[in-house]
Amino acid sequence: MSIVDKTNANDSLQPLFADLHVHIGRSGDGHPIKISGSRDLTFRSIAEEASDRKGISLIGIIDAHSPPVQEDILRCLDTGEMEEVAGGGIRYRDTVIVLGAEMEIREEGGGPFHLLGYLPNLAAMQEWTEWMRPRMKNVTLSSQRIRVTARELQEELLARGGLLVPAHVFTPHRGLLGCSADRLADRLDPEGIAAIELGLSSNTDMASRISETDRYPFLTNSDAHSTGMIGRECNEIAVAEPSFEELSRALRNEDGRRIVANYGLHPQLGKYHTNVADRIDRLADRGTAPESTARPLYREQVPLNFFPGIGPVLKEKLHDEVGTEMDILHRVPRHALEAAAGEKIAELIWRAREGKLAFIPGSGGKYGRLAQS
Template identity: 45%
Template sequence: MNRYYVDLHIHIGRTWTGKPVKITGSKSLTFTNIIEHARHEKGLNMIGIIDSHSPEVILEMESLIQSGEVVEHQNGGLVFGDLTVIPGSELEIYDEQCNGPIHVLCYMPTIAKMREFSNWLSGHLKNIQLSSQRVYITGLQLQKKTKELGGIFIPAHVFTPFKSLYGKGVNHSLTEVFDPSLIDGIELGLSSDTEMADQLGELHAYTFVTNSDAHSLAKIAREYQVIAMEEPTFLELQKALQGEDGRGVIANYGLDPLLGKYHKTVCANCLNHVPNDDQLCNLCGSEKIIKGVADRILELKTAATGRADRPQYIHQVPLEFIPGLGPRLLEKLVDHFGSEMAILHEVPKEALAQVVPEKIAEFIMQAREGKVHLAAGGGGKYGKIADQ
């Protein structure tokens, strides 16, 4: 069995003609730019591009196949050298049953299936060109269509305060919204980890995935997983999510939850930390309190212990969080060592120190070993590496 670096949640900012797809996404996030950056700069082996339902994106994928730059694998997925792309779509459901909005991820094995999915979606949303659009159907209907097309269905960033299954404070069980048997995995989001999520007993049945939700090229692979598969294809990914035939997630790599934007409960007005049961900010008096993921999970907790066979969740500090490591120095590192995966996992300190200042090399090593001190994030503001 082989090991592959996988990030399954990357947005497209613009089409190849410059039309917007993810409004908040970088203009540089075109399909072509993403696959080149993920392969050559990040060192990933498999990515999910989750705005692939947009008709112009489908045309771009088809053009790359016609030119021979990309090849469709017989077992699903688009092959670009040693990188495999899984076409996907992030969608928003919001109906009386689901108490949303809730974001979900739907992945298709081929361009033909994605085109069929896109054509079907166009009858159920207002703008098929754009990302994360609200679909005017139930979560159950979306699940069934995804499965009818041979797809993968994963609820997205399930604990974030906005647009997630558990985050709004209304839903207390996934059975209120979905058919549990039609869920292939659970995406944790940047403010939680395996230990936190495993406090919900109903999640013990599912594989946890950790993805970047990248809105810029730099954010790709800020979270990812290492997956054991025979080869990087859609079919193998399906088996890995189900833990079949020796396939499966070997390790999840993600932000320490303290670095996430919504880890702690804060005042939306002044970002002052607010105890979970307080209704007013004790600093500015505002009633706008954003509940943190940690407090929300404690409200939902149903299990004293987690699933025993979970893979290790490794807290990782993305290189962009390293103090003093700006874009130019990072580019210098990548040019020298080949990819961010190599810098994060393999390059020894002595070699790093030959390319960047000793202090930055030391920060990278401390981050790799989990020895940095962190200041928690909340209310939409990321945490950070604190002064040592």
């Protein structure tokens, strides 16, 4: 894939899927990175899954600060299997990887919360690692506590050309508004927030009841701890090409770049839906967002892993005969689904597209599930 000439980019915007929160379980030589992540979740396997099976064109790996992961990246670049993109990021086949880090902060008067930081290239991420190293107990691991305030971290990240996003912002487990503060401005400079990540248990309608969020784009990301969960939430964005620079422009709604749609795990399938709904009720300063607060379409998504009857064998058959998971969930016609998976499974996928499935809500760290009809 060639780099798009930016002077003609407005004439060649393309919609693509982006999942900007994926963890690494182990480095290529076995170093633990995300303790709760799958051992098979490596830098290379994420790129391969996103490109070949999921149909995700822009993937954010948020453990790229780890030195063993950076060694994996360098090996992939040295072999020519991957290459750095002029606009920022690393390309593998049909996917570009945006390099990020997830960091934990705790400030007086609230619980610990996570922030996502994205940087334009490997050199900037390596510099970020060295800034974090003396302020963190173990810079090798994912999502570690850093001994600075959120505003200090924000200032340092932005000075390096980075993007700052509060992670899974409403969840009771490490969400800024879920367990640390009642307002984003209590912890961060509002001017330096690139977007808000909704998390797996809320959606646009729920978050829009809080007027403070009006100025920020919403992101729906998977927070994947295994390759199978990549893309369970994702964003459709219109850009000239997949890159850090184009992502940044899309978050600013610049020159036609934009978020086209948010594809979110149905909120009732999230682990903390009932907790999050209660928390938003307490924080909300209005019943619904005003019509002037225009938002991209929010589409509730049910990943293949949640459908009863779709096991590894059938999933592989669907990939072979139909396409990537994003194609299966959102694009291919019903007759193609029926030919590969049978009428019953095709009906479930079709009803999910139309928002006609019923769910048993998740709560207390347990995922929700489809209700048996």
